Amino acid sequence: MKYDYLIVGAGLFGAVFAQQAKQAGKTVLVIDKRSHLGGNVYTEEVEGIQVHRYGAHIFHTSDRKIWEYVQQFAVFNRYTNSPVARYKDEVYNLPFNMNTFYQMWGVKTPEEAKEKLKSQIREAAVCEPKNLEEQALSLVGKDIYEKLIRGYTEKQWGKRAKELPSFIIRRLPVRYTYDNNYFNDSYQGIPVGGYTRMVERMLDGVEIRLNTDYFQAREELDRLADRVVFTGMIDAYYGECYGKLDYRSLRFETEVMDTPNYQGNAVVNYTEYEVPYTRIIEHKHFEFGTQPKTVITREYPADWTGKEEPYYPINDERNNRLYEKYKALADQEDRVIFGGRLGMYRYYDMHQVIAEALESARKEFS
Numbered sequence: 599m600k601y602d603y604l605i606v607g608a609g610l611f612g613a614v615f616a617q618q619a620k621q622a623g624k625t626v627l628v629i630d631k632r633s634h635l636g637g638n639v640y641t642e643e644v645e646g647i648q649v650h651r652y653g654a655h656i657f658h659t660s661d662r663k664i665w666e667y668v669q670q671f672a673v674f675n676r677y678t679n680s681p682v683a684r685y686k687d688e689v690y691n692l693p694f695n696m697n698t699f700y701q702m703w704g705v706k707t708p709e710e711a712k713e714k715l716k717s718q719i720r721e722a723a724v725c726e727p728k729n730l731e732e733q734a735l736s737l738v739g740k741d742i743y744e745k746l747i748r749g750y751t752e753k754q755w756g757k758r759a760k761e762l763p764s765f766i767i768r769r770l771p772v773r774y775t776y777d778n779n780y781f782n783d784s785y786q787g788i789p790v791g792g793y794t795r796m797v798e799r800m801l802d803g804v805e806i807r808l809n810t811d812y813f814q815a816r817e818e819l820d821r822l823a824d825r826v827v828f829t830g831m832i833d834a835y836y837g838e839c840y841g842k843l844d845y846r847s848l849r850f851e852t853e854v855m856d857t858p859n860y861q862g863n864a865v866v867n868y869t870e871y872e873v874p875y876t877r878i879i880e881h882k883h884f885e886f887g888t889q890p891k892t893v894i895t896r897e898y899p900a901d902w903t904g905k906e907e908p909y910y911p912i913n914d915e916r917n918n919r920l921y922e923k924y925k926a927l928a929d930q931e932d933r934v935i936f937g938g939r940l941g942m943y944r945y946y947d948m949h950q951v952i953a954e955a956l957e958s959a960r961k962e963f964s
C-alpha cells in the first residue's frame with residue numbers, strides 16, 4: 599500500500615497533522631519509535647490516576663480556535679495552574695503576586711509591595727546586567743532572586759547564575775493582585791481521561807506503527823509514501839552534517855505513595871540549590887482525584903549527551919545559527935515537511951504546536 603503521507607512522530611504535531619490529512623481524504627501512516635502515542639504529552643493510568651510521564655502538562659491558550667479544536671477530542675476540566683515554591687522551610691505562592699509579597703515581606707497593599715520591590719531593586723544597584731544573576735537582581739531585587747530564582751535556575755541549567763547569560767531571563771512578570779493563576783491565558787484545563795486518550799481520538803482511523811524508528815528503515819519507509827512529515831530531530835535527519843544541536847534533558851522519578859494527599863498541590867517547585875530536583879508533581883491534583891493512594895514524580899534537570907531524551911532546545915547564538923543551516927536544507931525539500939519542537943528546534947507549548955500543525959496542514963490541503 600502506498601500512502602499519501604508518512605508522519606514520523608505520534609506527538610501532538612504528528613497527531614494534529616494526521617487528523618487534518620485524514621479529514622482532507624488523504625491516506626496516512628504514523629510511526630513512532632516509542633511504544634506509545636502522544637509524544638511528551640503521554641499520560642498513563644496508575645492507581646486510577648492519570649500520570650504525566652514526561653512532566654506536568656497543563657493546556658492553556660488564548661486562541662479560541664485552538665481551544666475549540668481540542669474540545670473535539672476531549673472534555674477539559676477546570677484545572678488552573680497555581681504552583682507553590684518551597685525554599686527551606688518557607689512556602690510561597692507563584693507566580694510572583696500579592697500572596698508572594700505578603701509571605702516574603704508581610705506587605706498587604708499593592709502600594710506597599712511596589713515600594714518594597716523598588717527599594718530592593720535600588721539596593722541591588724545593577725546598571726548594566728552582565729549575567730543572569732545581575733539581570734534578575736535588576737528586575738526583582740535580592741530577596742525574591744535568592745529565595746525563588748537562583749537555586750531553581752542553577753539546577754535547571756546546570757550552571758551557576760553568574761555564568762549564565764542574562765538573556766535567559768528577559769522579563770520577570772510581577773502581579774499586584776492576589777492571583778495565583780500562573781497563566782494569563784483565557785482558556786486552561788486538563789483533558790479528562792488524560793492526554794493519551796485525546797491523541798487516540800485525534801488518530802482515530804489512522805494507521806499507526808509504534809516501536810518504529812525512522813532511521814532504522816529510512817529508505818523502505820520513504821518508499822511507502824508520497825510525502826513525509828518529520829517531527830524528529832532536524833539535525834539527525836541530515837546526519838548531523840553541520841554538527842549536533844544541543845538540548846537540556848530531564849530525569850523523572852515516579853513513586854506511588856500510600857497516602858491520599860502528599861503535598862496538597864499538583865506542582866511544588868523546590869527553589870533551593872541543595873535539593874537536587876526542581877519540582878515534585880502530584881498527579882491526582884491535576885484532576886481533583888480522591889483515590890486512597892497518590893503518585894508523585896520528582897523532576898531532575900539533566901545534561902543531554904545524545905542518549906537522553908532531548909526536552910529543551912538551547913536557543914543560544916551557536917545553536918540558532920546551526921539550526922538556520924539545517925533549516926536552509928529543509929527549505930529546499932519538496933516532499934518533506936518539518937514540524938514540532940524537534941523538527942523546528944524551538945520550545946513550543948502545546949497550543950503553539952497545535953497551531954503550527956494546523957497551519958502546515960492548511961498550506962498543504964487548501
Ligand code: FDA
Pocket residue numbers: 606607608609610611612629630631632636637638639652653654655656657658810811812813829830831848909910937938939940946947948949951
Ligand atoms: P513530541 O516530542 O511530543 O513528539 C515527537 C515524537 O516523534 C515523539 O513521540 C518521538 O518519539 C517521535 N520521534 C522522534 N524521532 C523519531 C524517529 N527517528 N522515528 C520515529 N519517531 C520519532 N506545554 C504546555 O502547553 N503546557 C505544559 O504544561 C507543558 N509542560 C511541559 C513539560 C515538560 C517537561 C516539557 C519537556 C514540555 C512541556 N510542554 C508543555 C510542551 C509540550 O510537551 C510540547 O508542546 C509538545 O509535546 C510538542 O509536541 P511535538 O509533537 O512537537 O513533540
